[in-house]
Amino acid sequence: MTRVIAITGKGGTGKTAVAALLIRYLSKKGKFLLAVDADADTNLPETLGCEDVKTVGEVKEYLQAEITKPKPDNPDMNKESILKSKVYEIIEEMPGYDLLVMGRPEGSGCYCYVNNLLRGIMDKLITNYDVVIIDAEAGLEHFSRKIIRDIDDLIVVTDASRRGFRTAERIRELVEELDSNIGRIHVIANKVTDANREELIKLAEDLKLNMIGMIPLDPKIEEMDIKGIPLFKIPDDSIAAVEIESIVKKLGF
């Protein structure tokens, strides 16, 4: 069975960093993994050290253009198989995992048809993997939900701010209210320091948030960020990488 994990939260809290750390850890543990960048503002490939990736958005634009061509130029093409082969073509095979980048949302016009085809293709594609990690957008991952139906674990990342925790609370309430296809919801506090740790634990309790980890503010991440070194290359003994190990265990791996 494939385990689908999506990561969301307020902007700038560290969603992409958490996604990259999870991808790094789980792929090292030998999980067959698909990493999905579902943020329109694509950042995950760079964080993983992967450049010049093609996006599903480009493939969709291509197919949309084909579909809307006048009939004589558009004989019986099998649209699903074209889309499928194009999506499989752009999957980037990285050492230890595969990467699929969604890219920018579609242009104007009705993409329902293409999106429906894509959903079917994604449903089949993800069954090939042990784990799918989705770096979603801030908020309630609208774009990714259009494409991937069922999410086993939604991880909401917050930084050490009340606003980040309030966003996490709103997302939890929304997930509970909607008849959503989300199995479980967890919160990770990121950029935690000794000075704010206790306060954050209390805040999570007050807001009834299921906090599965607290990733410290890691000078190594800051240093790598400034130097432009992909976070994927973080050393095993860095404080953030160590905490990820404990989070993965709490997720039941």
Ligand SMILES: Nc1ncnc2c1ncn2[C@@H]1O[C@H](COP(=O)(O)OP(=O)(O)OP(=O)(O)O)[C@@H](O)[C@H]1O
């Ligand atoms: N634990 C940490 N320690 C130090 N710096 C961190 C940590 N986590 C993330 N950062 C830094 O914080 C910044 C924002 O992180 P990131 O890009 O992962 O956030 P995001 O939530 O994905 O942002 P966006 O909403 O723009 O997608 C980056 O510069 C990243 O290197």
Ligand SMILES: [Mg+2]
């Ligand atoms: Mg991001």
